[in-house]
Structures are given as structure tokens and as C-alpha cells.
Amino acid sequence: MPIQEDFSGAELEVMRRVSGLPIDELALSVASNLWRASQLFKQKLEREVLREHSLSFSSFSTLFIIWIWGPIETREIAKSQAVSKATVTSLLITLEKHGLVKRKVSKTDKRLVLAELTSAGRTMIEWVFPKFNQGEADVAGTLTEPEQLELARLLRKVVAGFQIPLEQEVAV
């Protein structure tokens, strides 16, 4: 099976050095390329799009979520971004400091905090998002359109796999 020609040089060397150990090489290959692609993507967008607006990748993502979902609870931001509530607090403080976001306690449940954009925040996201999306298009553009569709489908399936953590064990 000539799998070598599908590997990058570094990847091949790793495989060579862990061969002999009883490991799942295909899973290693999937995971390491997933991680590497995501990090390169993040860096590209931060450097080419976000830096000039003094936004971090996380700040931008948070701004985007608030833009999409209107006034939204802190805990929902955390869930949608797959980060802790503490992280969201920290991000919102930074965004508030920059005048892009406002926080207010919910009237109906005083434990909840709602986040919404200021007009400066709305201006910012509406200005930056198209450029961000262009960066996404540059990255995805490495693939043909059928390949992009397939990649999205496979990633979606992987993501869905995380959301059924214990059910099967409980069902015993």
C-alpha cells in the first residue's frame, strides 16, 4: 500500500519514528493535519485581516456571534465558541474596553448577562467580516468546490461526534 506519497515530509518522518508502536497511524494523520490546518488558518487571518483592526481571532469570533445572535447570554457565547465562561468574561471585558460591546444584566434573571454590539461594534464587524470571509475563501480555494463540500461534510461529521459523549454508556 503506497501511502507514503500522500504524506508530507515531516509527517512521514514522524510515522517512521513511531512505527513499531501499536498506534493508529491514520488517526494520527487526521488529527495532526486537522490541528495544523486550523492553526495556520488562524494565523493567516490574524495577520492578514484582523491585526490592522486590533482584533484577535477570538475577539472577532465573539463579535461575529453577537452580531448574528443579537443580545445573547454569556453562557451561549461560551457554548457556541467552545470556550469556558471565564474566557468569555475576559473577552467581553476587552471588547467593552474597546467600545465594541455592551453588557447588561437580564431583567428576568439577574444571574444572566446579555451582550450586544455598540454601533461602533456593528460598524466594525460589518467592515471586517467580508475581508475575513475573503481570507476563508483563499484558504478553501486550495480545494476544488466538490472537495470543499466534502471537507465541510467530513468536519461536520467529526464535530457531531463530539456531541454524543456518554449516552451509549448510560444506555447499558
Place this chain on the structure above:
Amino acid sequence: MPIQEDFSGAELEVMRRVSGLPIDELALSVASNLWRASQLFKQKLEREVLREHSLSFSSFSTLFIIWIWGPIETREIAKSQAVSKATVTSLLITLEKHGLVKRKVSKTDKRLVLAELTSAGRTMIEWVFPKFNQGEADVAGTLTEPEQLELARLLRKVVAGFQIPLEQEVAV
């Protein structure tokens, strides 16, 4: 074209709200699922495998790279991990504090710093890596083997796309 059924609920709502803007929805879909999958993967491994050994995802990755590549220069760790040199310095300091790694200045070029594992570091990575790989296998296991191969291939192609940044424009 019934693409809806391939979207998750949240993803669909985002698409609905940005429709009307001239954006590349497929690229958005690829990028957001890439990022989400990578973050969920990182969190899963940190919680289920690394936490009990007091290792962060980055610490583990650094340990792994040093394990594979023997004494290795700081700049090469940075490149292979797609992080800045400053980050590597910080990670090596932490790893050194925990007695897992040793640093030494290169004899032939005093600007370079070489990192290598201590015996405690080697014991650690050889103990943790199989468990880490099992976590990778759990994640990849959501897909069939042909799907895993295809996902790895597509991600590898995306990664390769980052390594030819300006050539084409220069060629004009």
C-alpha cells in the same frame, strides 16, 4: 439544491443571517467547521488524557516533537508547531521547570538553543502518547476508514496551500 440537510442548526442560522451579503458561504462553512473541530479535539484531549499528567496541549505537542526529532533547535520547534519563537521559549521554560526538558546552547553556533528530553520527559511522552493516540482514534473513529483517508488528504492539501504564499503574485 437541498444543502440545508448537510448543515447543523447553528450553521444554518448563520447562513440565513448573512445571506444577502456577497460572501462565500461554502468557504465560511469549511472554515467554521475546521475551527470548531480543532477546538473540540484539543479540549477533549486536554480533559481526557493530558490533564491527569498536568500537561497542556501545547506542552504535549512540544514534548512530542522533541521526542521525535531528538535535540532540536528552538526555531524548528516553532516552525513545526506553527507558533512564534517567543511561545516556544515560554513552553520550554515551563517544561524545564517540570524537569521534562533540558536546553543547551549549540557549540557550533552560539545563537542557537537545542532542546532535548530528560529521562523523565522520555518516560512521560512514552507513557502519554499511546493514550493520546487512543483519543485521536476515538475522534477519527466517527468516520469510516475511507473517510478518514479522504479527510487527511484534504487537510494536507489545505496545509500545503499555506506554504506558497506570494509566488503567484510575484509571477505577474
Place this chain on the structure above:
DNA sequence: ATTCAAACGTTCGATTTCAAATGATTTTTT
């Protein structure tokens, strides 16, 4: 040989990140 430029790792300041602990509020039990 001396100066100049490039490359390297580190330091610095700011932000992001998390788990654990905390304080406030709401819901459930009793």
C-alpha cells in the same frame, strides 16, 4: 579587519485561556 546586516533566543506587556473558588440569584426540597 571593521563595519553592517541578518538571524537567533529572550524579555516585555497585553490578551487569551482554563480550572477552581467565590458571590449572587434562582430553583428545588423539605
Place this chain on the structure above:
DNA sequence: AAAAAATCATTTGAAATCGAACGTTTGAAT
């Protein structure tokens, strides 16, 4: 209704992360 448990967001302390600035060392140019 009072007490207990659960649920929030925040704070705290530690680490990760980056760009920019810095000092050291090497290589190139004069």
C-alpha cells in the same frame, strides 16, 4: 416559608500566545 441545591458570571492564579524591542552572535560587505 425556610433550607438546600443548582446555576450564573466573575475573580484569581497560572500558563499560553503574540508582536515588538533587545542583546548576542554570526555572516557579508567594504
